[in-house]
Amino acid sequence: MSVNALFRSELKVVNIGLAVFKQVLDDAHVPAVQVDWKPPVDVDARLVKRVKAFQPVIDKANVEVVKIILSGMPQLVGLARAIDVIPGMTSDTLLHAGPPITWERMCGPMRGAVVGALLYERKAGTPEEAERLAASSAIKFSPCHEHAAVGPMAGVTSPSMPVFIVKNEALGNFAYCSMNEGLGKVLRYGAYSEPVIQKLRWMENTLYPVLKKAVAKVGKVDLKNIIAQALHMGDEVHNRNRAATSLLYRTLAPSLGPEVLEFINGNDHFFLNLSMAASKATLDAARGIKNSSVLVVMARNGTDFGIQLSGTGNEWFTGPADVPDALYFPGYTKSDANPDIGDSAITETNGLGGFAIAAAPAIVQFVGGSAEDAVNYTRQMYEITAGENNVYQIPYLNFRGTPTGIDVIKVVEKNILPFIDTGVAHKEPGVGQIGAGVLNAPLEPFKKAFEKFAKTLRKG
Amino acid sequence: MITGQVRKGAYFDSVTLMRVGKEITGMPGVIDAAVVMATASNKAILNASGLLSVQFKDAGDTDLVIAVKAESEAAAKTALAAVDGLLKRPAATESRPVNLSGALQILPDANLALISIAGRYAGDEAMRALEAGMHVMLFSDNVPLEKEIALKRFAAKRGLLVMGPDCGTAIINGVPLAFANVVNRGNIGIAAAAGTGLQEVSCIISNAGAGISQAIGTGGRDVKKEVGGIMFIEALKALAKDEQTKVILLVSKPPHPAVLKRITKSIKTIRKPVVTMFIGASPTTLEEAALTAVALSRGKKPPEVAAPDTKIAKREAGKRKKRQKYVRGLFSGGTFCAEAQILLGNGVYSNAPTGKSRQLKDSLKSQKNTLIDLGEDEFTVGRPHPMIDYSLRNKRILQEAEDPETAVILLDVVLGYGSNPDPAAELTGVIREACRRVSVVCSITGTDKDPQNRSRVKTALRKAGAIVMPSNAAACKLAGSIIQCL
Numbered sequence: 001m002s003v004n005a006l007f008r009s010e011l012k013v014v015n016i017g018l019a020v021f022k023q024v025l026d027d028a029h030v031p032a033v034q035v036d037w038k039p040p041v042d043v044d045a046r047l048v049k050r051v052k053a054f055q056p057v058i059d060k061a062n063v064e065v066v067k068i069i070l071s072g073m074p075q076l077v078g079l080a081r082a083i084d085v086i087p088g089m090t091s092d093t094l095l096h097a098g099p100p101i102t103w104e105r106m107c108g109p110m111r112g113a114v115v116g117a118l119l120y121e122r123k124a125g126t127p128e129e130a131e132r133l134a135a136s137s138a139i140k141f142s143p144c145h146e147h148a149a150v151g152p153m154a155g156v157t158s159p160s161m162p163v164f165i166v167k168n169e170a171l172g173n174f175a176y177c178s179m180n181e182g183l184g185k186v187l188r189y190g191a192y193s194e195p196v197i198q199k200l201r202w203m204e205n206t207l208y209p210v211l212k213k214a215v216a217k218v219g220k221v222d223l224k225n226i227i228a229q230a231l232h233m234g235d236e237v238h239n240r241n242r243a244a245t246s247l248l249y250r251t252l253a254p255s256l257g258p259e260v261l262e263f264i265n266g267n268d269h270f271f272l273n274l275s276m277a278a279s280k281a282t283l284d285a286a287r288g289i290k291n292s293s294v295l296v297v298m299a300r301n302g303t304d305f306g307i308q309l310s311g312t313g314n315e316w317f318t319g320p321a322d323v324p325d326a327l328y329f330p331g332y333t334k335s336d337a338n339p340d341i342g343d344s345a346i347t348e349t350n351g352l353g354g355f356a357i358a359a360a361p362a363i364v365q366f367v368g369g370s371a372e373d374a375v376n377y378t379r380q381m382y383e384i385t386a387g388e389n390n391v392y393q394i395p396y397l398n399f400r401g402t403p404t405g406i407d408v409i410k411v412v413e414k415n416i417l418p419f420i421d422t423g424v425a426h427k428e429p430g431v432g433q434i435g436a437g438v439l440n441a442p443l444e445p446f447k448k449a450f451e452k453f454a455k456t457l458r459k460g
Numbered sequence: 461m462i463t464g465q466v467r468k469g470a471y472f473d474s475v476t477l478m479r480v481g482k483e484i485t486g487m488p489g490v491i492d493a494a495v496v497m498a499t500a501s502n503k504a505i506l507n508a509s510g511l512l513s514v515q516f517k518d519a520g521d522t523d524l525v526i527a528v529k530a531e532s533e534a535a536a537k538t539a540l541a542a543v544d545g546l547l548k549r550p551a552a553t554e555s556r557p558v559n560l561s562g563a564l565q566i567l568p569d570a571n572l573a574l575i576s577i578a579g580r581y582a583g584d585e586a587m588r589a590l591e592a593g594m595h596v597m598l599f600s601d602n603v604p605l606e607k608e609i610a611l612k613r614f615a616a617k618r619g620l621l622v623m624g625p626d627c628g629t630a631i632i633n634g635v636p637l638a639f640a641n642v643v644n645r646g647n648i649g650i651a652a653a654a655g656t657g658l659q660e661v662s663c664i665i666s667n668a669g670a671g672i673s674q675a676i677g678t679g680g681r682d683v684k685k686e687v688g689g690i691m692f693i694e695a696l697k698a699l700a701k702d703e704q705t706k707v708i709l710l711v712s713k714p715p716h717p718a719v720l721k722r723i724t725k726s727i728k729t730i731r732k733p734v735v736t737m738f739i740g741a742s743p744t745t746l747e748e749a750a751l752t753a754v755a756l757s758r759g760k761k762p763p764e765v766a767a768p769d770t771k772i773a774k775r776e777a778g779k780r781k782k783r784q785k786y787v788r789g790l791f792s793g794g795t796f797c798a799e800a801q802i803l804l805g806n807g808v809y810s811n812a813p814t815g816k817s818r819q820l821k822d823s824l825k826s827q828k829n830t831l832i833d834l835g836e837d838e839f840t841v842g843r844p845h846p847m848i849d850y851s852l853r854n855k856r857i858l859q860e861a862e863d864p865e866t867a868v869i870l871l872d873v874v875l876g877y878g879s880n881p882d883p884a885a886e887l888t889g890v891i892r893e894a895c896r897r898v899s900v901v902c903s904i905t906g907t908d909k910d911p912q913n914r915s916r917v918k919t920a921l922r923k924a925g926a927i928v929m930p931s932n933a934a935a936c937k938l939a940g941s942i943i944q945c946l
Contacts, residue, residue, distance in 0.1 A: 003694065004698055012572070013570060014589070016560065016563075016574065016575045017577040017600070021574055024878070040581070329505060331505070365475035365478070383559070416559075
């Protein structure tokens, strides 16, 4: 509008900088928005220029990646033992969450989970023996993500563990994830006491065969459909899975006995491992698109936070993982917390979890307490994504699709980091979960990925 | 000690309770606390953390239990009392996007961006705002000159305003922006390339009972050769077209001759009265220019300049000792420092010399008649502007009062939004101290509607011993008059 039109209009102001100026506007009842401005990420200007020059090529690649992600059709098609289905799984392999890591650098809860898995596999008789074995070269550690798999928290997956088989029917690829153990002292939080191992055995001997039969009976379970419905029912399928678990429960109930029904009923997070596998199956299909700056993995191992881009192959870009800003169970504080851990950030990578938090008003206490805060977090994520989901929607935002397909260029350009929901593990092995909360991904992996991406851009 | 409470049938979701528990734990004197539903698993957690009280024995799944482990009974009581307030839904917080496009999602028809981030980034943000069709007020300084020119050329082509960079104040549609005063609305439109000058004339106009239609700042560099007065002329044109504006007042340090030519040419096409006040280039003061605009806005003749009252000057001069000979002006507003130099004329030293003044060798040491602009970069690096932070000037006031050659300390006090919220409290102590040796003369730029209230500040400063004049010009004239009477 012209200057004279401005004089005739109601003044509406965006205040970028000093907050005291916003106060003046509030006092004068002028509609105004405060911007919490941050300087852009400090990256080599030549690389920024190079990326700008390639922008049309990148846009084209990203459109393709988003198309693949949106057309994903993750279906639960069965269950099997890890060793029988997970590619590259061997009898002496343990898979873990996040980017690659050695035993020496593993955090407490991941070490605890490794000990627990070796006890469960009967490769060791005592925790001490398990630790010695883990420290020897007899056990191969490998990221779940490099085997079409994902694992929550420590994510330790051993050969005998039963896993869900999720098929992306659009492209035919598969993804795998263990079954959720419930809350309390559990392997994924690094607990390995006798009851933890007993529960894992019960899951193998009772839960697994019953579920396997139930899934076989219905043929397949449409996970995309369940997730879409769950978002309308107050889940974001990362920190809240109550609706999705209920929907799955309803689908499988006719074939499940009372014991299994009771177990699933007592575990709101039962669906989490499926929302993760569904996200993994969807995103793996979008790997390897040349010149695409969209993320296909965000994952943490409790020490490092790692990401992978569609356009940079299988290379991990990592940086130290941060400690989440959390609400803690009585008796625990931030000083007890382990840095961020788990493959569950695959949900955010797929436009769910923290990216869909506006759909989950029941858990907004994690993000500051008001529904408005949650909406703002989701809104902000649209700034760094390449697209919007066609199926996963936010009712409160007039059923707008969730922000989907994190673009590393936008992250670096705007200095807005992906927002992740998470559980918090105690830093010592064996203690378990001590809280839940949220955090932003660390900058370092994104900066490294941007720089490498810029260098690998190729015409045509 | 552990204190507990059970509330039968009071259900809250676990996340709310964790938040409340966290806040209670953080209260003074509280060692640990839990606010949980009394499920079996929660009771086990309480037991493990030593918070289980016998009272909780019969509490069940649908009961809320509160346990507080505190250093004293009083601390526990305070914590328990706080629980109810914390359990209530917190008020919705406002949204805080991190960039312009995020803000536009919330306020899609925003028409002005007020930018005060570091200068090396501010230009890019301003360009984004212009590209989004918004007008811009650029408070930030240190924006590169080329950037300023690019922004203003881009804006002028699209009929948009770029106020600044280094634009401290503006009043658009009656709304005070950044460092602005609360003035009456009226029919006098101002375009200014001098921030404190704009504040001074708008306050004098308002205090005289007239009012402001629009007050547009352009930043001081606009009227220099390189920028060429792009926005000064755009502002002038807009005020000429504005129906609410009957009289136009232009305030600036002297523009570059080529720019002045363009401005003059532009003024000739305007049928409204235009009052120009180019500090140093014209004999008038900011006060006279403001009062002229007021008279014209009422269809009256400009007022005669009253001869200064020498009675006060003589009285003050009579109190001074033989060695006390000089004025020491300590200004927070650059425009005021410039106006003082023009009015005091010959033999003046300044760290920001204008007119006939000479460059002060050491900004920290006054010589003869010295007028200091404390808003210059040399004083503001790493600390807030002297209109906000009085500490540096207060120290200097005492330093000047100690100097046996000082006769008069001359000050400006700028009120309004953004300025120090309580200048009276900042100044009265040092003024009282200084008045034991020297005369303190000051002016107050502001209105009674400003958050600080001009009348209240005036009363406080007078009580401390200062002579408060109605304008900077009047204060400068009195100071000059006192030293002439010595």
